[in-house]
Amino acid sequence: MQAVVLAAGKGTRLQPLTDDKPKVLVKVNGTPLIEDVFDNLIDAGATDLIVVVGYKAEQIIDQYGDAYRDVPITYAHQREQLGLAHAIL
Numbered sequence: 793m794q795a796v797v798l799a800a801g802k803g804t805r806l807q808p809l810t811d812d813k814p815k816v817l818v819k820v821n822g823t824p825l826i827e828d829v830f831d832n833l834i835d836a837g838a839t840d841l842i843v844v845v846g847y848k849a850e851q852i853i854d855q856y857g858d859a860y861r862d863v864p865i866t867y868a869h870q871r872e873q874l875g876l877a878h879a880i881l
Contacts, residue, residue, distance in 0.1 A: 795838035797829055800846030800870040814848045817855065826852070830860045839863060846870040 803815025810818065816826035830841060841860065845867050846854050858865055 793837050794842055795833040795836075797826065797833070797843045799826060799852060800844050800849075802847045804842045804879075810847075812848075820824055824855075824857075827860075830863075832870060834835060834861055837849055841865045842868060844870050844881045846872075 793881035797800055797816075799814060799816040801815060804820070806815050806818055809815075816829075817824045818826075819858065820828075825859065826843075833841065841863055843856075843865055849867070849869060855869055
């Protein structure tokens, strides 16, 4: 099963935490938010992760590369953040 993770937004409501990193890399209890999402999706049966990136995308790609817990990751670049429906498109 493929799972899509929306991780392109700037996270303006989390500023100043997101001034230098995307919101999905903000840590809660020492763990980046996106890892909780990845773990839950994998535990639910996801075999492929598609991560929509935008703001500071290189940090997400550098941190996770092409797999997380041996589950392949494909990145889709959303060049302009125009809402959730646009991200899914």
